[in-house]
Amino acid sequence: EVQLVESGGGLVQPGSSLRLSCAASGFTFIDYAMHWVRQAPGKGLEWVSGISWRSDIIVYADSLKGRVTISRDNAKNSLYLQIDSLRAEDTASYFCIKAGGGHTRYFFDSWGHGTLVTVSS
Amino acid sequence: QSALTQPASVSGSPGQSITISCIGTSNDIGAFNFVSWFQQHPGKAPKLIIYDVTNRPLGVSNRFSGSKSGNTASLTISGLQAEDDSYYFCTSYTVAYTHVFGGGTKLTVL
Numbered sequence: 001e002v003q004l005v006e007s008g009g010g011l012v013q014p015g016s017s018l019r020l021s022c023a024a025s026g027f028t029f030i031d032y033a034m035h036w037v038r039q040a041p042g043k044g045l046e047w048v049s050g051i052s053w054r055s056d057i058i059v060y061a062d063s064l065k066g067r068v069t070i071s072r073d074n075a076k077n078s079l080y081l082q083i084d085s086l087r088a089e090d091t092a093s094y095f096c097i098k099a100g101g102g103h104t105r106y107f108f109d110s111w112g113h114g115t116l117v118t119v120s121s
Numbered sequence: 122q123s124a125l126t127q128p129a130s131v132s133g134s135p136g137q138s139i140t141i142s143c144i145g146t147s148n149d150i151g152a153f154n155f156v157s158w159f160q161q162h163p164g165k166a167p168k169l170i171i172y173d174v175t176n177r178p179l180g181v182s183n184r185f186s187g188s189k190s191g192n193t194a195s196l197t198i199s200g201l202q203a204e205d206d207s208y209y210f211c212t213s214y215t216v217a218y219t220h221v222f223g224g225g226t227k228l229t230v231l
Contacts, residue, residue: 035220037222044124044210044222044223044224044225045159045167045210045212045222045225046222047212047219047220047221047222050219050220057218059217059218059219060219061219062219095166095167100172104218105153105155105214105218107155107157107169107172107173107212108157108159108167108169108212108220109169109172109178110169111166111167111168112166113166114166
């Protein structure tokens with residue numbers, strides 16, 4: 001069974017940085033692209049970033065480009081998202097997602113339960 | 122990366138069929154057959170119900186079906202059941218190698 005467990009969320013000050021982690025299990029992590037998607041309270045879903053199985057394709061949403069960095073450690077079956085210069089509008093649940101294949105174009109196959117990031121002073 | 126356009130709400134009675142539209146552009150829905158649909162109950166993670174326009178993952182009821190015409194994708198739910206009362210989102214891959222979501226549609230089963 002695919003399991004994706006996010007961590008690293010919490011209450012943070014505006015302007016600070018945060019690193020989210022996603023521990024993956026139940027599948028061959030190295031074979032699949034991974035993504036981060038966020039959802040602000042009461043709002044719809046927003047795709048944040050994606051990374052291919054070999055990290056040779058890395059893409060970001062225009063709204064966050066320059067402030068976020070996605071990475072993965074295939075030896076540790078882990079996905080990461082670094083967010084810098086956090087703003088109130090970054091307050092959201094951040095979901096880790098397994099894609100349906102190794103390229104970032106594949107559909108969002110399995111979702112974690114999310115980790116909540118709250119940006120407030 | 123503008124969001125795809127979905128109706129805010131739709132409703133139907135048990136046993137009926139409903140269709141939810143997802144309107145995009147030639148840069149996303151119209152460019153590829155990479156449209157997906159998700160069901161999300163309150164407080165839960167989204168669940169994939171349709172991928173690549175028409176495909177259903179294992180375990181998803183055949184009451185759910187997807188289609189596409191030009192820049193518009195559609196999700197049809199037939200034989201509505203109370204458990205279908207939920208939020209539904211569409212998403213598409215884009216020519217910019219990104220993904221874009223619809224704003225979501227609340228389905229109410231009357």
